[in-house]
Amino acid sequence: MEKLNAESIRIVDEIVAKHTGRQGPVKLMLHDVQHDLGYIPFEAMEKIAIAANTSVAEVYGVVTFYAQFTIEPKGKHIINVCMGTACYVKGAQNLVNDVISMTGATVNGTSEDGLFSLDATRCLGACGLAPVVIIDGKVYGNADSSKIISEIIQSILDSEKKQPLGA
The missing domain is CATH 3.40.30.10 (Glutaredoxin)
Structure with a gap:
């Protein structure tokens, strides 16, 4: 599994901080990560799970359920x-x-x-x-x-x- 670079980690941390404590934050965070990084890496799912007080499996389930999300980087x-x-x-x-x-x-x-x-x-x-x-x-x-x-x-x-x- 490829590790995120420092800039990508910073982006994910900002997204998580922005949505923590809000109602239904998982999908909002996933949407923002997808928009900013072009895909949803596993490290982002881990951070989102912690912030939303849920399991990584739950977050992964959301990612794989909705066709709009991808765990693979997309082209430009x-x-x-x-x-x-x-x-x-x-x-x-x-x-x-x-x-x-x-x-x-x-x-x-x-x-x-x-x-x-x-x-x-x-x-x-x-x-x-x-x-x-x-x-x-x-x-x-x-x-x-x-x-x-x-x-x-x-x-x-x-x-x-x-x-x-x-x-």
């Missing part, structure tokens, strides 16, 4: 492709295949360079816009034209190449 850019019935029927699998080809990310995994994570999600509740893709939080409906998705991913790749190392 997150791509969600809805695989619900309407999206699937309208070509979502082809979109997934295209994203894999363009990014090198695996389904529910991250590309080797750490730039992209690809999540095949269940229904996003936007069936009228099927197929739906979310890239870095922005929703793209009627994404049956992989040309649009391809242009967005290429734009991200181009912008990443322009950034200096370590940016």
Whole structure:
């Protein structure tokens, strides 16, 4: 198990302190850790359990129950492709295949360079816009034209190449 660096530990400690003593703090703390670190490491679960006066198993249960939480670090850019019935029927699998080809990310995994994570999600509740893709939080409906998705991913790749190392 990988140890958190000092900055990540500081962030987790601030989140725990902010929510300690509040009603229903576990989910709030988990949400903040996920937002700030991009995932929920085991060390954070331990700190949250202590602050909430509960077991690590209870916190882990919450993390694994809700699909929004992940215990694995995500890529810098997150791509969600809805695989619900309407999206699937309208070509979502082809979109997934295209994203894999363009990014090198695996389904529910991250590309080797750490730039992209690809999540095949269940229904996003936007069936009228099927197929739906979310890239870095922005929703793209009627994404049956992989040309649009391809242009967005290429734009991200181009912008990443322009950034200096370590940016």
